[in-house]
Amino acid sequence: xxxxxxxxxxxxxxxxxxxxxxxxxxxxxxxxxxxxxxxxxxxxxxxxxxxxxxxxxxxxxxxxxxxxxxxxxxxxxxxxxxxxxxxxxxxxxxxxxxxxxxxxxxxxxxxxxxxxxxxxxxxxxxxxxxxxxxxxxxxxxxxxxxxxxxxxxxxxxxxxxxxxxxxxxxxxxxxxxxxxxxxxxxxxxxxxxxxxxxxxxxxxxxxxxxxxxxxxxxxxxxxxxxxxxxxxxxxxxxxxxxxxxxxxxxxxxxxxxxxxxxxxxxxxxxxxxxxxxxxxxxxxxxxxxxxxxxxxxxxxxxxxxxxxxxxxxxxxxxxxxxxxxxxxxxxxxxxxxxxxxxxxxxxxxxxxxxxxxxxxxxxxxxxxxxxxxxxxxxxxxxxxxxxxxxxxxxxxxxxxxxxxxxxxxxxxxxxxxxxxxxxxxxxxxxxxxxxxxxxxxxxxxxxxxxxxxxxxxxxxxxxxxxxxxxxxxxxxxxxxxxxxxxxxxxxxxxxxxxxxxxxxxxxxxxxxxxxxxxxxxxxxxxxxxxxxxxxxxxxxxxxxxxxxxxxxxxxxxxxxxxxxxxxxxxxxxxxxxxxxxxxxxxxxxxxxxxxxxxxxxxxxxxxxxxxxxxxxxxxxxxxxxxxxxxxxxxxxxxxxxxxxxxxxxxxxxxxxxxxxxxxxxxxxxxxxxxxxxxxxxxxxxxxxxxxxxxxxxxxxxxxxxxxxxxxxxxxxxxxx
Numbered sequence: 001x002x003x004x005x006x007x008x009x010x011x012x013x014x015x016x017x018x019x020x021x022x023x024x025x026x027x028x029x030x031x032x033x034x035x036x037x038x039x040x041x042x043x044x045x046x047x048x049x050x051x052x053x054x055x056x057x058x059x060x061x062x063x064x065x066x067x068x069x070x071x072x073x074x075x076x077x078x079x080x081x082x083x084x085x086x087x088x089x090x091x092x093x094x095x096x097x098x099x100x101x102x103x104x105x106x107x108x109x110x111x112x113x114x115x116x117x118x119x120x121x122x123x124x125x126x127x128x129x130x131x132x133x134x135x136x137x138x139x140x141x142x143x144x145x146x147x148x149x150x151x152x153x154x155x156x157x158x159x160x161x162x163x164x165x166x167x168x169x170x171x172x173x174x175x176x177x178x179x180x181x182x183x184x185x186x187x188x189x190x191x192x193x194x195x196x197x198x199x200x201x202x203x204x205x206x207x208x209x210x211x212x213x214x215x216x217x218x219x220x221x222x223x224x225x226x227x228x229x230x231x232x233x234x235x236x237x238x239x240x241x242x243x244x245x246x247x248x249x250x251x252x253x254x255x256x257x258x259x260x261x262x263x264x265x266x267x268x269x270x271x272x273x274x275x276x277x278x279x280x281x282x283x284x285x286x287x288x289x290x291x292x293x294x295x296x297x298x299x300x301x302x303x304x305x306x307x308x309x310x311x312x313x314x315x316x317x318x319x320x321x322x323x324x325x326x327x328x329x330x331x332x333x334x335x336x337x338x339x340x341x342x343x344x345x346x347x348x349x350x351x352x353x354x355x356x357x358x359x360x361x362x363x364x365x366x367x368x369x370x371x372x373x374x375x376x377x378x379x380x381x382x383x384x385x386x387x388x389x390x391x392x393x394x395x396x397x398x399x400x401x402x403x404x405x406x407x408x409x410x411x412x413x414x415x416x417x418x419x420x421x422x423x424x425x426x427x428x429x430x431x432x433x434x435x436x437x438x439x440x441x442x443x444x445x446x447x448x449x450x451x452x453x454x455x456x457x458x459x460x461x462x463x464x465x466x467x468x469x470x471x472x473x474x475x476x477x478x479x480x481x482x483x484x485x486x487x488x489x490x491x492x493x494x495x496x497x498x499x500x501x502x503x504x505x506x507x508x509x510x511x512x513x514x515x516x517x518x519x520x521x522x523x524x525x526x527x528x529x530x531x532x533x534x535x536x537x538x539x540x541x542x543x544x545x546x547x548x549x550x551x552x553x554x555x556x557x558x559x560x561x562x563x564x565x566x567x568x569x570x571x572x573x574x575x576x577x578x579x580x581x582x583x584x585x586x587x588x589x590x591x592x593x594x595x596x597x598x599x600x601x602x603x604x605x606x607x608x609x610x611x612x613x614x615x616x617x618x619x620x621x622x623x624x625x626x627x628x629x630x631x632x633x634x635x636x637x638x639x640x641x642x643x644x645x646x647x648x649x650x651x652x653x654x655x656x657x658x659x660x661x662x663x664x665x666x667x668x669x670x671x672x673x674x675x676x677x678x679x680x681x682x683x684x685x686x687x688x689x690x691x692x693x694x695x696x697x698x699x700x701x702x703x704x705x706x707x708x709x710x711x712x713x714x715x716x717x718x719x720x
Contacts, residue, residue, distance in 0.1 A: 037062045037074040044081050048088075052272040056085040076105030080118065089274035090316055092125040099125065116145040120158040127165035130317070130354040135165050153194065156185035160198050163205065168318065170358035172209030179205055196222060197235050204242040210397075212249065219243050233269035237279050240266060244286060253290050260286055274312050281313030285323050292330060300330055321350035321359060328366050340370050361387050361399045369406060377410050384410075388426060401430035575610040578647060582606055582623055586645065589624065593631035600635060605646040609655070615711045618687040619657070625684050626659045626705050634663025634703065641702075653710050660704040 044058035059081040066074030083098035099122040106114040123138035139162045146155035159182035166175035179202040186195040203218030222239055229235065240263035247256035260283050267279040288303035307313055307323050314320045328343030348363035368384035371377075387403035404427035411420035586602050593600075611619065627643060635641045643661045650656050684705075688695045693709030 034069065034071055034074070037065050037069075037071060037078075040065075041074065041077050041081070044078075048081065048084055050271055052085050052088065052274075056082060059085070072105050076102045080114075084121070085272075087121055087125055088272050090128075090278050090312060091274070092128045096122065096125045096129070112145050112149060113151070116142050116149070116151060116154050116158075119145070120154065120161050123158075124161040124164060127161075127168055128316075128318075130168075130356075132165060132169060132355060136162075139165065152185045152189040153191060156182045156189070156191075156194060156198065159185060160201065163201065167205055167208065168354075168356065170356060172205055175205045176202070176209065193229060193232070196225060196229065197232075200235060200239050200242065204238075204245075207242065207246055207249070212246070215246055219246065233266045234275065234279075237263050237266040237270070241279075241282065241286065248286075248290055248293065251293075253294055256290050257287065260290075277310060278312035278316070281307050281310030282319065284310065285313070285319065285326070288323075288326060292326060295333075297330055297334060300326075304330070317350050317354055318356065318359075321347050321354065321356070321363075324350065325359065325363055325366065328363075332366060332370055337370050337374055341367065344370065358396055361396055365399050365403050368403060372406055372410065377414070381407065381410060388423065397430050397433050401427055404430060575612050576616045578609050578611045578616065578619070579606040581616065581620065582645065582647065585620060585623060586627065589627050589631065593628070599638065599640050600631060601642050603642060603644040605644070605648075607648050609647065609649055611655075612711050615691050615709070618690045619709070622657070622684050622687050622707065623659065625681070629681075630659070630661045630663065630703075634661045634665075636664065639663070650708070655709055655711075657707040657709065658704065660702060662702040665699045665701070665703050 040058050040062045044055045044062065047055035047058070059078045062074055063078035063082065065071070066078055079098040079102040083095045083102060086092075086095035086098065099118055103115065103118045103122065106118065119138045119142035123135040123142060125135075126132075126138065127135035139158055142158040143155060143162070145151070146158055159178045163175045163178035163182065166172070166178065179198060182198045183195065183202070186198060199218055200222050203215050203222060206212070206215035206218060219239070219242065223243065226236060226239060240259045244256040244259035244263065247253070247259060264280055264283050267276050267283065270276040270279065284303045285307040288300045288307060291297070291300035291303060304323055304327050308320070313323075324343050325347035328340045328347060331337075331340035331343060344363050344366040348360060348367065351359040351363055364383040364387040368380045368382075368387060371380035371383065384403045384407050387399050388407055404423045408420045408423035408427055411417070411423065583604060583606070586604065590600070590602060623645065627645070630643050634643075641662050643659070646656075646658045648656055685695060688707055688709065691709040691711075693707050696706040698704040698706065
């Protein structure tokens with residue numbers, strides 16, 4: 001009995017030791033697993049931008065380990081990293097599931113910083129999957145937390161995501177409101193990269209909302225700074241893609257294709273291969289749209305189908321719906337109604353499920369016009385009536401005008417004249433808006449060309465400045481190495497003083513040059529816009545005399561714009577190469593009045609003279625008036641002839657300008673007096689006096705104008 005008790009106690013002691021050892025081992029193992037999870041999570045988080053596949057793999061390992069050990073923080077952190085990688089790759093549904101899983105843990109902990117971050121990305125993912133109401137709820141929560149905690153970076157990003165949500169719905173004015181709020185938050189923090197990103201998207205919303213002038217201004221600014229962010233291929237892609245859309249709208253298809261090809265190169269540099277593939281698919285769709293607009297249907301089919309074969313792109317129902325609509329439009333243009341109806345219906349279904357009003361309007365218009373061509377008027381009216389609804393927010397004017405026009409025709413054919421007239425009024429009002437927008441577009445196109453040229457000049461100046469600074473540093477280093485050690489300190493001090501003075505002077509001169517170039521460039525831009533507006537106005541005038549007067553004014557504006565263009569393109573800012581200037585001016589006038597120089601030839605004998613701008617402007621206007629006058633009146637009835645222009649320097653102060661033609665001339669002196677009262681010759685007299693000149697008119701085998709004048713600046717110096 002005693003032996004049994006002793007054995008029992010021994011067994012109990014051994015069992016206790018085993019339990020203690022097991023518990024300690026398990027605890028030690030848990031500690032080791034927790035440490036491993038945290039280390040792997042840190043690594044996975046650091047690889048999100050550089051190696052997303054490896055980041056996702058590590059996060060899934062930590063999730064498995066955390067679930068095994070019931071490590072809640074590890075589960076939440078792992079799910080958040082997985083969700084981030086999925087969102088970046090545009091896989092929104094599994095991203096949403098993982099965001100919810102992570103959010104549960106941080107809500108329990110009341111961790112406002114993490115909740116704010118998850119809310120903003122969860123809201124964006126929900127919006128991408130057309131759960132707009134839920135998306136708004138979470139984005140508003142994110143905004144509220146960011147504002148309370150003064151997290152300006154989070155506030156800016158949440159506002160940007162809200163802008164993206166409203167863009168998906170097609171409410172561009174609301175989207176802009178949040179873009180501006182995001183930029184306002186950026187003003188409170190030092191994050192130029194985030195600001196650049198928001199401005200890119202703001203420009204895109206201006207473009208989508210048909211505010212093209214504002215889009216041009218934004219894109220000029222962001223495109224100028226593109227070289228500052230070489231490690232942001234994703235954002236560089238977006239910017240190039242946005243600009244290509246603007247090029248396409250302005251019918252600059254070659255520029256659009258060039259920017260899209262560059263965008264593919266940017267997309268290939270993106271570390272996340274799924275996102276890279278998705279962006280390339282977007283570009284293929286955009287190339288299809290350009291070829292569609294250019295009526296190159298075979299190329300359009302090729303790129304649309306290439307985009308539809310992109311698995312990453314077709315996961316995005318918004319993009320897929322747009323491609324399917326475009327294929328329907330192609331079939332409609334090629335008079336294949338059955339195929340067109342198939343694609344229009346599929347597109348309408350996708351955009352209806354996504355609640356994308358703007359795209360749904362286009363799909364309904366496509367269905368309506370196809371049924372109308374098939375003489376199925378009842379079905380045509382059904383779809384066109386939806387597309388022509390004026391009560392829809394952000395109604396598309398192109399859709400409204402075309403659908404109302406077709407409805408007016410249908411009701412007229414049915415002898416329902418009241419409804420026909422109602423829709424005709426809607427069509428007329430929408431057409432007027434489109435007509436005005438088209439005029440703005442033409443001016444915008446001119447601004448785009450000028451401003452992009454400005455951007456290229458600015459980049460060139462920046463490179464020149466960097467080159468100068470680099471050459472100066474190299475030169476300084478060579479000088480320093482050649483000096484002996486004994487006199488190094490004094491030599492360096494002297495060199496630093498000289499170098500600083502030199503750099504300050506160089507910087508001051510360079511800034512002045514940049515400023516002067518900018519001034520001349522802006523003046524030239526404004527003059528060209530005025531010229532464009534005069535041209536547009538002239539197209540709608542019926543009175544020939546008024547039209548001629550407007551065209552003459554346009555020529556005068558062009559002659560002044562040319563001066564400022566030449567000044568900012570050359571290194572001299574106060575004087576002008578008059579030989580080059582008059583040569584370009586004569587070419588411009590000849591191209592307007594005598595294309596190809598079939599009737600009238602011009603002979604130029606102009607010395608290489610640099611004349612100050614105050615003299616060059618009136619001189620250019622004089623040449624413009626007299627040469628224009630010769631083209632218009634000296635050679636009637638298709639008569640051929642010659643106009644000779646000479647300019648020479650008589651002495652240090654005086655110049656001589658002669659413009660002579662061998663036309664019909666002015667046979668009577670009283671006609672010369674009469675002509676001098678006209679606006680053109682009256683201007684010549686005034687401008688001649690302005691440059692302290694004398695005008696002599698000779699009529700002999702044509703007409704000769706002889707002007708002796710002096711430089712305005714030289715005269716002013718003599719007076720002082």
